[in-house]
Amino acid sequence: MPYLTVPLGLLALLVAVSGVAAISRGWVLPTHRRHVRTTAIYGWGQLVLALGLLWQLIYLSISSPDLRPLGALIGTTIILAGILVMLISQFTRSSTKDGGAA
Template sequence: MAWVVGTGAFLGLLAIALGIVTLRTGWILPTARRHVTRPKLHGFGALLTGASPLLQSLFYFQILPSVSWEVRFFGGNAFLFAGLLLIALSQLLPFRRNPGHADPSGA
């Protein structure tokens, strides 16, 4: 069972690293690059999504003091769903238009 939790912790750290890279540089994985219109929202969503399995693994390995299972369950789900919502919004919201710049279509 520990290897499953360890794998989740590794994937959580990977998502957090990708979120930090996205926030600092604006770089997004090539598979998502075409769909993301707001990189900062995507970065914050990746941070929250990665925090959920990482916190769950820290509780499992007793690195953090244990809290009730309700707090772990609902807190982990809140982080996960908030991150997924931000990632979805980063793909669904339209591009921001700056009125001072010309239209890229040339019309």
């Protein structure tokens, strides 16, 4: 299944890098800047989403066929939790001037 694991791994890596940039520098993709109010929370949501993608990648590549549905369910739950955290960042205001970046 390398045709599925390589793109999923690259996507998880890109989302994780974007999350680290949002947490450390307060940088968000230009298409999301208007909607995101708290960049640190948004970055943590991206990291959780990347964790869910990696969880699914691991279960897709190394688990037995009997455990794949459970791994997919847990990974999807983690992805939805990351999306929920990213959604919360659109409604909360940061107490710092730069949007919550350190």
